[in-house]
Amino acid sequence: DTEVTQTPKHLVMGMTNKKSLKCEQHMGHRAMYWYKQKAKKPPELMFVYSYEKLSINESVPSRFSPECPNSSLLNLHLHALQPEDSALYLCASSQDLSGPSSYEQYFGPGTRLTVT
């Protein structure tokens, strides 16, 4: 199974709402990632988890809060977002963060987020 799943597929939220994005993989991968992708642009890395610990935070605003409850799950908690945060949020996983295998990332289909 080489699939990364993400829920929900679409999310519309107001600027005062609290919501969460979920990501799951069952490939035994120990590294998981959150990316943000605006239209017609490449993905931008937000967070990296390795062995359930936060490894990289690319200076993401605190209104985005990641969580890795176990090695298969990755959440992104959203609070007080701005309209400019509307984007496709992609989750990815890789075997680990060591060596060439770390760069072969498997992506989920994404959550299309609209902030109103």
Place this chain on the structure above:
Amino acid sequence: AQSVTQLDSHVSVSEGTPVLLRCNYSSSYSPSLFWYVQHPNKGLQLLLKYTSAATLVKGINGFEAEFKKSETSFHLTKPSAHMSDAAEYFCVVSDSYNQGGKLIFGQGTELSVKP
């Protein structure tokens, strides 16, 4: 520092004709190079990867790419385009000494395939 430049933001071909998507990279060390494809409203799918083995790399769906160190290029080719190839393609670089897991994406090339 590593970087990657995709030389065309948009490429249009007719079905059945060859595809060439161009990518140049810059890396201080031996790079790992990838091509990812993204169909509309979908996630990214790995097409192929180069990690210092054979310089001609074969991927899925008939795509291949050749690593040319002297030209710092990693162009993606396919002999005959299919309508289903219409998508956004990203050339990606990372190197063995980079912080684990960080991919550097090109700006993308949108491939259109005309019937």
